[in-house]
Structures are given as structure tokens and as C-alpha cells.
Amino acid sequence: MSTQERHLYNHNPFLQFWARTSHKFFHWVDDTFIGRHNLDPDVFDIASTTLPLPRLDAAFDGYRIVHISDLHTDTWLGVERLEQVVRLVNAQEPDLTVITGDFITYRNTTLIDRMAPVLARLEAADGVMAVLGNHDYWSAPEEIQAMLEAAGIEHMGNRVRTLQRGAAALHIAGLDDVYNKRDELQSVMAEIPPHGAAILLVHVPDFADVAAATGRFDLSLSGHSHGGQLVLPWLGPLVLPPYGKKYYSGLYRVGGMYQYTTRGLGTSTFAVRLNCPPEISVHTLRNAE
Numbered sequence: 001m002s003t004q005e006r007h008l009y010n011h012n013p014f015l016q017f018w019a020r021t022s023h024k025f026f027h028w029v030d031d032t033f034i035g036r037h038n039l040d041p042d043v044f045d046i047a048s049t050t051l052p053l054p055r056l057d058a059a060f061d062g063y064r065i066v067h068i069s070d071l072h073t074d075t076w077l078g079v080e081r082l083e084q085v086v087r088l089v090n091a092q093e094p095d096l097t098v099i100t101g102d103f104i105t106y107r108n109t110t111l112i113d114r115m116a117p118v119l120a121r122l123e124a125a126d127g128v129m130a131v132l133g134n135h136d137y138w139s140a141p142e143e144i145q146a147m148l149e150a151a152g153i154e155h156m157g158n159r160v161r162t163l164q165r166g167a168a169a170l171h172i173a174g175l176d177d178v179y180n181k182r183d184e185l186q187s188v189m190a191e192i193p194p195h196g197a198a199i200l201l202v203h204v205p206d207f208a209d210v211a212a213a214t215g216r217f218d219l220s221l222s223g224h225s226h227g228g229q230l231v232l233p234w235l236g237p238l239v240l241p242p243y244g245k246k247y248y249s250g251l252y253r254v255g256g257m258y259q260y261t262t263r264g265l266g267t268s269t270f271a272v273r274l275n276c277p278p279e280i281s282v283h284t285l286r287n288a289e
């Protein structure tokens with residue numbers, strides 16, 4: 001999306017009106033017809049995958065990463081459901097929790113302030129890490145970064161952190177938003193030590209071709225496409241966004257790397273999901289030997 005398009009998206013009164021009206025309409029549908037079900041924990045699909053990684057040291061065998069994305073808290077999800085998400089994530093007893101961007105859709109500082117104490121309750125042995133998404137950059141990147149800091153969440157944009165189990169190492173690399181050209185792959189690559197498995201956090205999934213071509217990443221975790229969000233029977237997703245068309249949902253093998261794209265939690269543009277429930281992803285890493 002060009003700067004001009006971005007400006008349009010944020011300031012076009014019709015688009016803003018449409019987003020808010022559709023939000024209100026589907027909220028009414030929720031309350032009137034399916035509200036009870038939406039407050040049921042079953043509305044969130046907890047999707048588990050087991051990933052054998054050849055470079056993973058045996059010391060990290062069984063390591064559990066809980067992965068959430070695309071909260072878009074200001075549209076369908078809301079802070080109340082976010083509290084429910086936090087409880088469900090913590091119940092998975094993660095070693096590490098990662099959030100791959102798009103915390104919000106529009107700039108709403110009151111709501112951003114309300115998110116911090118909720119996300120601060122995420123509990124994981126090795127902490128919580130996050131990268132920002134295209135909507136975060138289009139709306140309020142500074143406020144989102146401040147919110148992450150207040151919530152004790154590590155911002156991983158163009159950064160690497162190495163987790164240790166004795167001499168064994170597992171590297172977590174974060175790439176800043178590719179859509180807004182904030183990514184600095186070369187500097188991230190230079191920071192990753194030569195040995196040990198490496199996992200990439202990047203908002204957009206179609207970066208997988210580039211990430212896999214480096215030969216350094218064993219797994220890449222993304223969101224962005226919402227699994228299509230509106231998925232028609234037999235026909236598949238109605239619309240897929242730029243950078244989210246090829247690897248738009250679930251697990252893929254790209255060269256020697258796994259790509260996992262979570263369907264995310266919230267919605268954008270249309271405040272509804274169709275045949276595409278919100279997802280909390282649980283990845284269990286296995287030493288391939």
C-alpha cells in the first residue's frame with residue numbers, strides 16, 4: 001500500500017464509516033443471535049502443531065511456544081475478549097509467548113492504554129515477545145511500542161534474543177514490518193550466532209520465501225492474512241491482503257523451513273469472520289534426531 005493509499009485508509013470518511021457501521025451491525029448480530037456462543041471459550045480454536053527441527057538442541061525438546069496475532073482489539077475482539085484470550089494462552093503453560101503484530105486497526109489511545117494491563121497478565125517462562133504489523137504502523141506505532149513496554153512485552157523489531165539451556169541455544173529473531181519497509185534482514189542475520197535453531201517472527205507470511213532462502217531459519221511465525229477471515233464454502237477466502245496471499249493459513253514447508261501462519265484473533269475492514277474461527281496456536285518443538 002502506498003503512502004497515499006495509507007492516508008486514504010486512515011482518513012477516508014467512507015471507509016471509517018463503513019468499518020464502524022459494520023462493527024456495530026455485527027455486534028448487534030452477536031448480541032441478538034450468537035452472543036452466548038461468542039463468550040464461550042470454544043469460540044477460540046486452540047490449534048496444536050508439533051514441529052521437528054533438525055538444528056534444535058535436545059535441551060529444547062518439547063519447548064512450547066504459544067503464538068497469537070492480529071488482535072485488532074478495536075473492532076471485533078474487544079478488551080473483554082482479550083482478557084479471555086490471556087487466560088487461554090496462560091492455560092497452555094507456554095515456555096514462550098509470541099505476538100506477531102496488528103494489535104489495533106485505528107488509533108485509539110484510550111483503548112491502547114486499556115490493553116497494557118490485560119497483556120501484562122500473559123505469563124510464560126521465557127517471557128513474551130512481539131513484532132508490530134502494518135496496521136500498527138499505519139495507526140499508532142509509538143503508542144503501541146509504549147504499550148508493549150508497559151505490559152512487559154519485548155519488542156523484537158529487527159532484534160535477536162538467544163535463549164539458553166546450559167550451553168544449548170535457541171535464537172528468536174524478530175523482523176520489523178515488511179509491508180511498511182521497516183525490515184532490516186541483513187542486520188538481523190548478522191546478529192544470529194552460527195549454531196542452534198533459529199525462529200523468525202514476522203507479521204507478513206509471504207516473506208517466507210525470502211526467509212527460507214537464507215537457509216538460517218528453521219521456523220517462521222506470522223499472521224496478517226486472518227486465514228482469509230471470510231472463507232466461502234468450496235471457494236475459499238474472499239479476499240487476501242498483499243504479502244498474505246501465498247502462505248495465508250496454517251503450516252507450510254518452504255525449502256528447509258517451516259512457515260506457520262495463524263488465523264489470528266480479530267478482524268479488520270469487515271467485523272465478522274466466516275468459516276474461519278479465531279486461533280490460538282500452540283507449537284511444540286522437537287529435536288528431530
Ligand SMILES: [Fe+2]
Pocket residue numbers: 102133134135203223224225
Ligand atoms: Fe496485517
